[in-house]
Amino acid sequence: xxxxxxxxxxxxxxxxxxxxxxxxxxxxxxxxxxxxxxxxxxxxxxxxxxxxxxxxxxxxxxxxxxxxxxxxxxxxxxxxxxxxxxxxxxxxxxxxxxxxxxxxxxxxxxxxxxxxxxxxxxxxxxxxxxxxxxxxxxxxxxxxxxxxxxxxxxxxxxxxxxxxxxxxxx
Amino acid sequence: xxxxxxxxxxxxxxxxxxxxxxxxxxxxxxxxxxxxxxxxxxxxxxxxxxxxxxxxxxxxxxxxxxxxxxxxxxxxxxxxxxxxxxxxxxxxxxxxxxxxxxxxxxxxxxxxxxxxxxxxxxxxxxxxxxxxxxxxxxxxxxxxxxxxxxxxxxxxxxxxxxxxxxxxxxxxxxxxxxxxxxxxxxxxxxxxxxxxxxxxxxxxxxxxxxxxxxxxxxxxxxxxxxxxxxxxxxxxxxxxxxxxxxxxxxxxxxxxxxxxxxxxxxxxxxxxxxxxxxxxxxxxxxxxxxxxxxxxxxxxxxxxxxxxxxxxxxxxxxxxxxxxxxxxxxxxxxxxxxxxxxxxxxxxxxxxxxxxxxxxxxxxxxxxxxxxxxxxxxxxxxxxxxxxxxxxxxxxxxxxxxxxxxxxxxxxxxxxxxxxxxxxxxxxxxxxxxxxxxxxxxxxxxxxxxxxxxxxxxxxxxxxxxxxxxxxxxxxxxxxxxxxxxxxxxxxxxxxxxxxxxxxxxxxxxxxxxxxxxxxxxxxxxxxxxxxxxxxxxxxxxxxxxxxxxxxxxxxxxxxxxxxxxxxxxxxxxx
Numbered sequence: 111x112x113x114x115x116x117x118x119x120x121x122x123x124x125x126x127x128x129x130x131x132x133x134x135x136x137x138x139x140x141x142x143x144x145x146x147x148x149x150x151x152x153x154x155x156x157x158x159x160x161x162x163x164x165x166x167x168x169x170x171x172x173x174x175x176x177x178x179x180x181x182x183x184x185x186x187x188x189x190x191x192x193x194x195x196x197x198x199x200x201x202x203x204x205x206x207x208x209x210x211x212x213x214x215x216x217x218x219x220x221x222x223x224x225x226x227x228x229x230x231x232x233x234x235x236x237x238x239x240x241x242x243x244x245x246x247x248x249x250x251x252x253x254x255x256x257x258x259x260x261x262x263x264x265x266x267x268x269x270x271x272x273x274x275x276x277x278x279x280x
Numbered sequence: 281x282x283x284x285x286x287x288x289x290x291x292x293x294x295x296x297x298x299x300x301x302x303x304x305x306x307x308x309x310x311x312x313x314x315x316x317x318x319x320x321x322x323x324x325x326x327x328x329x330x331x332x333x334x335x336x337x338x339x340x341x342x343x344x345x346x347x348x349x350x351x352x353x354x355x356x357x358x359x360x361x362x363x364x365x366x367x368x369x370x371x372x373x374x375x376x377x378x379x380x381x382x383x384x385x386x387x388x389x390x391x392x393x394x395x396x397x398x399x400x401x402x403x404x405x406x407x408x409x410x411x412x413x414x415x416x417x418x419x420x421x422x423x424x425x426x427x428x429x430x431x432x433x434x435x436x437x438x439x440x441x442x443x444x445x446x447x448x449x450x451x452x453x454x455x456x457x458x459x460x461x462x463x464x465x466x467x468x469x470x471x472x473x474x475x476x477x478x479x480x481x482x483x484x485x486x487x488x489x490x491x492x493x494x495x496x497x498x499x500x501x502x503x504x505x506x507x508x509x510x511x512x513x514x515x516x517x518x519x520x521x522x523x524x525x526x527x528x529x530x531x532x533x534x535x536x537x538x539x540x541x542x543x544x545x546x547x548x549x550x551x552x553x554x555x556x557x558x559x560x561x562x563x564x565x566x567x568x569x570x571x572x573x574x575x576x577x578x579x580x581x582x583x584x585x586x587x588x589x590x591x592x593x594x595x596x597x598x599x600x601x602x603x604x605x606x607x608x609x610x611x612x613x614x615x616x617x618x619x620x621x622x623x624x625x626x627x628x629x630x631x632x633x634x635x636x637x638x639x640x641x642x643x644x645x646x647x648x649x650x651x652x653x654x655x656x657x658x659x660x661x662x663x664x665x666x667x668x669x670x671x672x673x674x675x676x677x678x679x680x681x682x683x684x685x686x687x688x689x690x691x692x693x694x695x696x697x698x699x700x701x702x703x704x705x706x707x708x709x710x711x712x713x714x715x716x717x718x719x720x721x722x723x724x725x726x727x728x729x730x731x732x733x734x735x736x737x738x739x740x741x742x743x744x745x746x747x748x749x750x751x752x753x754x755x756x757x758x759x760x761x762x763x764x765x766x767x768x769x770x771x772x773x774x775x776x777x778x779x780x781x782x783x784x785x786x787x788x789x790x791x792x793x794x795x796x797x798x799x800x801x802x803x804x805x806x807x808x809x810x811x812x813x814x815x816x817x818x819x820x821x822x823x824x825x826x827x828x829x830x831x832x833x834x835x836x837x838x839x840x841x842x843x844x845x846x847x848x849x850x851x852x853x854x855x
Contacts (some may be wrong), residue, residue, distance in 0.1 A: 140327045143367060146428075151553060152469070152509030173628065173835055175733055178696050179703045182661040205449075206441035207623040207836055210561055210585035210598060217587075218594035218652035218663060230435045231448040239330040239363040239376070240852060241450045255328075258854050259816045263778050264701040264735050264743045 142167075142249045145233045147201065147226040150213050155199070155226055157249070164277045165197045166270075167247040169234050171204050172211045174243040176262040181219050183267035187274065188223040195278055198223035203234045203243065246270065250277050329364035333851040334486060340797075340845050355396050356383040361486055363417075370424065376417035378484035380493075382410040403495030403527035412493055414483055417457055426466040433457035436475050438505045438517040440563040442581040442605060442622030443545040446479070446501070451834030452841070455482040456617045458501055469509045476502040478533050481617050488841055497524040498533035499612060501619065503545075513551040520544050521619070523571070523611040542571040543608060545620075561585040565622075569607055579604030583623050592654050599647040600625060606642035606675070621837060625669045627692055627709060628833035630729040632753055633793045633840070634713070635688075646671020646688070660699045667692040673713075684717040686724065701737040706730075715756065724756040741777040746770070753791070765791040767830065781811040787828045796843025799826035805843070817854040823847065 142165075144158045157165065168184055170177035181200075188198045200221065202212045206229045216225050228234055231241070238245040238260075246259040248270075256277055259270060340353045358381045365374030386395045399410055406412050419432035436458055438444040448455050460477025478498035484490060500522030507515035521543040522536050547565030567579040581602045588595050600623060608620040625648045626635060648669035655662040669690045676683055692709035707730065714724035731749035738744060748770040755764055768788040775781045787798070787805035798805040807825025814820065829843035 143328065143365075143372065146466070148509060151511075152513050154466070154509075171835060175696075175705045178663075178705070179698050179735075182656075182698045203835075205447045205621075205835060206437040206439065206445055207621055209440060210587065210596060210623070213559060214587045214589075214594045214596040214650075214652065217589045218654050218665075219661060220654050229447070230437050232435055235435065235448050236365065236372075236374075237328060238854065239328075239450075240332060240854075241448055242852075243451075257816055260819060260852075260854065263775055263781075264703065264737060265741065266778060269778070 140255045141253055142247065142255050143236055145236070147228055147233060149224055149226050150216065155224065157199075158253070160197050160199075160249075161253055162251055163195050163197050164251055164274060165199060165249040166274060167237065167249065168198060168200045169203055169228075169238055169243060169245040169247075170200060171202065171243055172208055172215050173204075177244040178215075178219070180244050180262045180267065181221060183270075184223065185219070185221050187267070187271055191271075191274060191278065192223070196274055200225045201228050201233060202226065203228050203231055203241070205229050205231065248273060248277060250280065327364070327366040329362070329855045331851070331853045331855070332359075332361040332486060334359040334848065335850070336489075336844070336848040337846045338489070338844070339847075353396055355385040357381070357490060358383070359484060359486055359490065361416075361484070365419075367421075370422055372419075372421040374417070374419050374421075375415060377413075378416045378482075379413040380411070380484050380490045382490075385410050397489070397491055399490060399493060401492030401494040404493055412484065412490070416455075416482060416484065417459075417480070428464045428466075430462040431460075433459050433480055434462045434475070434477070436462065436473070436477075436501075436503070438473075438503060438519060439515065439547050439549045439565065440583055440623055442563070442565045442583070442602075442620055443517055443519045443547045444501065444503055444619065445621045446619055449835055449837050450486070452832050452837060452839045453482075453485050453487050454617050454837065454839065456480065456612075456619075459498075460501075471507045471509070472504070473507075474504040476500075478536055479612060479619065481612075481615050489844075494615065495527045496533070497527060497611065497615060498536050499523050499619065500536040500539070507549075511553050513553075514549065516546075516548045518544070518546045521608065525573075525611065540570065542569065542574065544568045544570070545608070557588045557590065559587045563622075567605060567608065574607045574610070576604040576607055579607065581605050581622050585623075594652045594654065595649070596651075597647065597649045598623065598625065599645075600671075601645040603643055616839065618837070624836055625671050627667070627669075627690060627707075627711075628836060628838065629707065629731055629749070630709060630711065630727060630751060631831050631833050631838050632727065632751070633791075633831065634725065635711075635727075643675035644671055644673055656699075662695065662697045662699070664695040665693065667709075684715045686713045686715045688713050701735070701743065703733075703735040705733045707732075713756070718756050722756050726754045726756075728752045743775045745773040745775065747773075763792055765789065767791060767828075769828075778816075779813050781809075783809040783811065785809070785825065785827060787826075789828050789830065791830075794829040794843070796826075796829035796845075798828070799845050815853075819850075819852045821848075821850045823849070 142157060144156060146154055146156045148154050184198055200223055202225060204212055234241055237247050242260045244262050248256045250256045257273055336357045338353045338355055360379045363376040365372055382397060382399055385397055386393055399412060417433040419430055421430045434457060435447045436444055437447055446456055446458050457480045458475060458477035459480040462475040464471060464473045478500055481496060483493050503517060503519035505515055505517035520541045522539045523542045524536060545565050545567050549563040551561040553559050563583045565581045569576050584599045586597045609618040612619050625646055650665060650667035652663055652665040671688050673688060674685045690709060690711040694707035697704040709729055711727040712724055718724050729751040733747040735743055735745045751767045753765050770786045771783060773781050773783045785807040788803055790803050800806050805826040805828050807823060807827055809821060809823040812820045824847045826845035827843055831838050832841050
């Protein structure tokens with residue numbers, strides 16, 4: 111019997127958690143919080159300056175293996191969909207002590223989409239408090255968060271691209 | 281004499297309520313933009329949140345000495361974490377609420393109430409000994425024109441992190457923030473940042489056992505930094521620290537402000553892009569100590585970096601010289617976090633109990649060079665790399681095992697290969713720590729390590745992932761311990777589309793310094809897990825088995841984390 115009560119309470123807590131999500135506003139209704147970050151050349155970018163475009167926010171770090179696996183797929187998407195209006199903002203969450211390692215990795219992988227720095231983890235804490243990496247946020251033309259993807263699995267890039275194309279068509 | 285499981289006496293669980301100049305001559309220009317007028321920098325109606333739930337049932341094979349039927353640990357833990365933020369046009373309000381509850385954690389022994397685990401530690405006062413709830417973080421952010429400010433919790437880093445580096449690192453269950461006031465004024469290429477705050481470490485651990493939760497030591501952190509961005513980017517900063525020695529829940533945290541300044545840091549950074557073929561960076565910090573219980577008068581840290589990109593290669597060279605920097609973390613280190621972390625020359629996947637002391641190095645000088653080679657383009661890319669580090673560790677005692685200075689040499693190579701849905705990451709290296717006083721026949725410690733992560737697509741929506749890693753450590757002459765050991769970990773995962781994954785974990789370790797015991801044998805740990813992603817933002821996991829204790833590192837920070845045996849379930853959802 112000693113097992114039953116804690117398991118019941120755990121199940122109850124899980125139910126409460128699920129209920130919390132049910133009553134929470136759906137992701138589609140949330141505006142993407144604006145932010146200002148600098149790229150690797152020091153130029154400041156605001157999310158709001160890309161209003162009217164579909165934006166993919168990709169949070170990553172140099173020490174994150176799955177992030178590096180995902181990068182070539184994002185680069186391919188950038189080359190194909192960038193001319194059609196897609197904006198990819200890769201946001202490096204590496205902290206200040208790893209600053210020197212970011213640009214060599216970006217150059218080494220031949221990434222041409224915009225890379226921003228969030229060394230104080232301010233923006234990643236806002237969009238992705240658990241700091242799961244990689245983490246993708248799809249922002250539609252109206253500045254609404256259309257979808258988020260936590261982590262990366264093989265083939266995820268196919269679904270991600272389809273979702274971006276759908277958003278761009280709207 | 282009898283052992284009777286008593287009521288935990290707690291029906292309370294957290295009631296959750298979800299609230300409603302273009303200098304890019306070497307990098308591509310940002311994508312063309314359509315700038316929409318937005319008042320302020322926060323859009324109306326912004327709401328983001330995260331709900332995390334963890335249930336853990338701890339059960340060990342180890343038995344109580346006089347009760348062969350009773351395991352030493354047999355209790356449950358429920359952790360709830362809710363983070364939510366919402367804003368209007370100019371303001372953003374956010375909070376993180378944490379609660380932890382222990383069940384079946386107490387019994388009556390000889391008419392005495394006995395706890396298997398003590399949830400409360402020094403300086404903590406709460407309504408029930410098996411429950412703790414706290415508003416872990418709370419913040420109000422605003423932006424007006426070029427001025428952004430925060431009241432409450434924020435994260436701050438100055439320079440390359442040696443002067444100040446308080447950032448979120450949930451990968452190793454560390455989340456210390458600075459609770460106070462922060463402001464940043466941006467005017468063109470210039471930024472001025474100021475902060476005055478008290479350290480606010482995370483009390484409730486999400487992924488690890490909550491034991492002996494302690495009151496915060498509200499260390500005072502006050503600093504200002506001015507920075508100019510451009511082709512040549514430079515900045516200067518100063519930080520003053522006030523360290524709190526005693527844990528005392530009743531203490532007014534603002535009383536820290538009336539105390540003495542224990543350490544002051546002044547520093548500067550310079551970075552220059554495209555100086556000929558190079559990107560260059562330099563950082564220097566000078567630390568003055570002013571407390572009787574800090575034995576050094578001053579310390580310093582210098583760091584240099586240079587990178588170049590000839591052809592398909594990407595070359596990064598780093599050098600550093602640190603002296604007596606550890607006192608900045610002496611008091612926060614008692615609670616398991618750092619206020620200051622400068623660049624390290626270590627490879628964090630091969631950190632051991634010995635080398636962890638040099639990760640956030642104190643008395644170190646040396647350098648590291650790494651070269652990556654980019655082959656392929658688009659969705660297929662192969663990137664091999666080689667790296668070599670050599671440095672001199674002059675710090676002795678404390679968490680260091682050496683009683684004489686040592687020279688460390690570490691060679692490393694690896695590859696990242698992405699070919700369609702086939703992925704492979706591999707790293708292997710050899711490190712030796714040569715102590716000055718070691719005999720020639722057995723000159724020092726050595727570490728051989730390798731890790732691999734490979735994904736093999738089998739069929740449509742079906743793939744296998746294998747991730748083994750091994751580390752073999754050989755001790756040289758050492759006064760602390762003389763036992764070679766092997767650590768091995770592996771994960772095998774069958775992924776069925778995106779929603780489902782079945783994982784099997786196997787660990788082995790005969791390292792006598794780790795605190796866990798295996799569930800298969802003393803040194804062997806096995807576990808299985810099912811993961812389900814019903815939506816792209818929701819993950820459910822169920823785990824049964826054991827994993828070993830050990831050092832875990834992420835983002836250049838490491839923690840010695842406990843092992844686990846039992847069952848656990850987790851639910852994580854972004855909304």
